[in-house]
Amino acid sequence: MTETKQLSPETEFYTKWLGIMDTKLMCLQNNRNEYLIDKIDERIIKYLSNNCLEKDWKNQLLLIALVNIARNIDAMTNLKSVKKLNVRFKDIFEGYNIDIFSRFNPGIHLYGYLKGEICFNASNRMKSELLSTYRADLYYPQKWIENNLTLDEQLYYKQFLLPPISFDSRDFPFTKLAIQEAQDIRKNETDAIVPHLPTIRAEANLRWNQMKRLRDAFQQQIKIVEADSISLPIEFSYAEPKRIGEVFYFRLWDKPSFVLNHQKEFSETVIKRAKQCVVKLFLKISFHYLLRIAKDINARSKDLTTPR
Template sequence: MITLTVLTDKPQSPFYEQLLGKVDDYILHLRDKKGSFLVDKQTEKNIKYFINRVMDQPWKNHLLLGVLIYGENKADPVYIESIITTINKRFKDIFEVFSLENMDSFDVENHMYQYLKADVLKEHTDIMRSRLLTLYKPLITSTKRWILSNLDSNSQTHLEKYLFNTPSFDSREFSSFQLSNQKSKDTRKQETDALVNLLPQIRAEGNFRWNQVNRLRNAFLNAREKVTTSKIELPFEFQYDEPDRISERLYFRLWDKASFILHHKDKFGLTTLNSAEKRTGSYSKENNHYFIEFVKAEVINKNEEADGFWFTEILNEGVFGFWHQSIDDIQRKKKK
């Protein structure tokens, strides 16, 4: 069992000072079984969002506790981002429509139930409502399980007030959710039926794409091995040739998180730069990782334009991640 104690040493996160005194000290200093602070395992993007959007909200400690534990459980940072943004936005909506001021006044059986039943905020879609419940209930379960398994009784008692209340209802009670889910299933079936005759072509294209990505992965691993064993300073430039049937040469740069920050100082704030220089927090050895920059592709022995990777256009158009949240209708139609 872990005894929750605020020690003299402190987390290495570059955002520690901004969080100190703003959130519960017990939560901020939570450690894993090896003694590492949970806050140091969070991505810079998620912590920044929390500081900028959540830290002044009544549910800040509840949400921080949950996402720190999700991070300790190795959840995908993108999934954690979805949890933070979705729950924060929907709670702001619910608190505003019911004129709530603190978590003690929030009744999940009343306020959230009315929201999910569409008694309020009727302009919200069924997907928005069901998404809240889909993320909210597992967050509670995961948080409770970790606390019971890792903390002593005194710490459990202290953190109990920061646990979101568990609703007695589930998605089956909301007929609109069921209709929405069934409609989605029917749509998916129609789409998959239309692809049956194209399966051989899809399979061939899939094999080509997998092989190209696999060659890229192997080249990346070889470059990383060379850098780590020979202690080569980053960025490290390398290249490799595709098979004769493709006849292209691909050029890359290998980076790690800190080296990329320090080579683009004009793009980052002082806190981030200091952390990268000292290799602390998100840029510590424990949290470091390598990645590659695709520089260019060229056709070997021919004066032609290279195709490069099959996913280059996807990257250039910015359709990875949550692109749909920050564009207008014209841009959204173009990307689709």
């Protein structure tokens, strides 16, 4: 049976973007003849729709996003890259009063931003991240185009590449400064915690030991139930050491017993499976025990679902 060839992307945004985004760019495909725009994460699509359609660099951002999809870059990294370039382009274009992307000269405008000629509040970290992102989003789309497209296709799609740059991080002091600033921030945060470390360690040790004692008591009750074939639910208690002076009371369930005792909360199908717990599928998932605090000092209840 012959497969019908898909003539255009399936995403609704293809139709919505016709006449706004470059049509041929939206139809860019990978080596399996899949439309890359159909594989793009919805968060990226929505960000482009809500923030970039009126920008003259929208096609450049779309190409970057599509190539990242082809390279199997995860969605959040892809989205951060698109966001970062969009926000910084907006700052640069407004700072230099640029109205169209063809007038953007990174040797003048990007270089000037990185040198601090505009956007005086831009931090060293912002500048360092922008240069790193720009270089990556220039290199990888160009490499992908050259490795995957015909010469005629390369000629067309290269118009959407970011303009090349002739400088790197060594031309600027902000990379070292950004690293130093990050180290200083971490040191200050660490210095603030150091006086409290003994208290934190003591509290963490206390909490860990309490959770271990609870787990041990929980596992012991499970062994008793399974060894003696006791029907659930059952109640048990265990006492903390005298220095803590607390006694906790619990009710232990398995999934079938919990469902049958709370039938109003479950569908008929689930209730039926609980009643017929000999069914292999249900048995496979029934060895989950639920631990409920039946009584404590504050008379509060809490369910803890713990897979064995």
